[in-house]
Amino acid sequence: xxxxxxxxxxxxxxxxxxxxxxxxxxxxxxxxxxxxxxxxxxxxxxxxxxxxxxxxxxxxxxxxxxxxxxxxxxxxxxxxxxxxxxxxxxxxxxxxxxxxxxxxxxxxxxxxxxxxxxxxxxxxxxxxxxxxxxxxxxxxxxxxxxxxxxxxxxxxxxxxxxxxxxxxxxxxxxxxxxxxxxxxxxxxxxxxxxxxxxxxxxxxxxxxx
Amino acid sequence: xxxxxxxxxxxxxxxxxxxxxxxxxxxxxxxxxxxxxxxxxxxxxxxxxxxxxxxxxxxxxxxxxxxxxxxxxxxxxxxxxxxxxxxxxxxxxxxxxxxxxxxxxxxxxxxxxxxxxxxxxxxxxxxxxxxxxxxxxxxxxxxxxxxxxxxxxxxxxxxxxxxxxxxxxxxxxxxxxxxxxxxxxxxxxxxxxxxxxxxxxxxxxxxxx
Numbered sequence: 472x473x474x475x476x477x478x479x480x481x482x483x484x485x486x487x488x489x490x491x492x493x494x495x496x497x498x499x500x501x502x503x504x505x506x507x508x509x510x511x512x513x514x515x516x517x518x519x520x521x522x523x524x525x526x527x528x529x530x531x532x533x534x535x536x537x538x539x540x541x542x543x544x545x546x547x548x549x550x551x552x553x554x555x556x557x558x559x560x561x562x563x564x565x566x567x568x569x570x571x572x573x574x575x576x577x578x579x580x581x582x583x584x585x586x587x588x589x590x591x592x593x594x595x596x597x598x599x600x601x602x603x604x605x606x607x608x609x610x611x612x613x614x615x616x617x618x619x620x621x622x623x624x625x626x627x628x629x630x631x632x633x634x635x636x637x638x639x640x641x642x643x644x645x646x647x648x649x650x651x652x653x654x655x656x657x658x659x660x661x662x663x664x665x666x667x668x669x670x671x672x673x674x675x676x677x678x679x680x
Numbered sequence: 681x682x683x684x685x686x687x688x689x690x691x692x693x694x695x696x697x698x699x700x701x702x703x704x705x706x707x708x709x710x711x712x713x714x715x716x717x718x719x720x721x722x723x724x725x726x727x728x729x730x731x732x733x734x735x736x737x738x739x740x741x742x743x744x745x746x747x748x749x750x751x752x753x754x755x756x757x758x759x760x761x762x763x764x765x766x767x768x769x770x771x772x773x774x775x776x777x778x779x780x781x782x783x784x785x786x787x788x789x790x791x792x793x794x795x796x797x798x799x800x801x802x803x804x805x806x807x808x809x810x811x812x813x814x815x816x817x818x819x820x821x822x823x824x825x826x827x828x829x830x831x832x833x834x835x836x837x838x839x840x841x842x843x844x845x846x847x848x849x850x851x852x853x854x855x856x857x858x859x860x861x862x863x864x865x866x867x868x869x870x871x872x873x874x875x876x877x878x879x880x881x882x883x884x885x886x887x888x889x
């Protein structure tokens with residue numbers, strides 16, 4: 472029987488992974504709770520230099536964690552984000568919502584002249600005090616900021632991690648420079664994605680590494 | 681009504697994204713079919729330098745595409761991969777299978793002394809000629825190579841994109857250096873992940889950008 476040389480113990484793989492990340496990454500300047508989130512985000516993408524692009528409001532992780540503890544739902548812009556969140560880490564059986572493929576979203580998008588990802592926000596019905604995790608679409612993040620600026624409901628925290636070449640970097644700057652007093656965490660630049668958004672939620676949901 | 685400055689037309693965002701990637705990325709050395717896959721993988725992560733770590737057997741994309749056209753299933757190591765594949769791009773309504781959370785996988789993992797991700801392969805029942813997309817667990821890729829070395833069924837192509845710090849790079853070297861004649865595509869090093877694996881499958885599934 473062929474046996475290649477690798478570690479087969481899942482818990483040991485996790486332990487060594489997080490130890491490697493902590494050994495290789497500059498984390499000293501981060502608050503403890505943010506560092507924990509950063510470690511898990513780095514784990515999801517394999518890049519320790521992610522930390523250089525990380526920006527956040529001082530209370531973002533605390534606010535998101537308290538919201539989850541209080542039973543707040545988690546709104547996601549993409550099914551992959553919703554799919555990746557580890558249910559058993561959630562402290563209050565929190566609801567995970569993605570409305571991208573809900574009936575009527577395509578028509579809604581046409582009506583408002585925006586993407587489906589942006590239109591899907593019109594079906595988010597408990598945003599006040601919720602955690603929002605955006606791991607794909609800059610337009611979803613832009614539209615969230617527009618709705619809040621116009622007096623719409625305010626999430627407890629926004630994990631802004633859209634990815635890509637058109638609008639992603641700009642949408643994260645808009646979030647980080649918001650004058651609405653929103654709690655946020657972003658990775659500036661083009662990097663981001665569903666796995667990173669999932670990692671952030673999973674880290675905030677439970678303090679267990 | 682607040683209107684931030686961004687592109688709201690989904691098709692235009694795609695067009696400009698792919699144009700930006702093609703303008704910024706060195707693709708000339710790649711076969712046309714691999715370049716198309718690379719562009720979509722870069723789109724999923726925001727990093728044009730991904731192409732430097734890309735390695736593949738010459739017929740990998742062709743073999744995967746022909747398998748999908750012939751109706752082959754797609755096996756995934758993670759639910760996020762299975763969740764992200766765009767059903768309507770698939771040429772033959774191909775089945776997408778992830779057995780990670782199937783009943784009995786935890787017990788199976790204990791019995792074989794490996795991770796759940798590796799044990800889940802024992803429930804893959806149509807691997808011969810299938811497309812395998814690994815976007816998370818190095819142990820799944822290692823175990824797949826072990827099973828094939830021992831005479832197990834051979835996929836048409838393996839998209840090897842596990843991510844992380846422990847075993848990921850090594851598992852991709854093992855795949856790329858396989859002496860089993862397997863068709864493969866990998867991103868060497870620590871980078872990888874479910875979004876990248878999804879992008880590769882979506883690119884192979886349909887030639888439409």
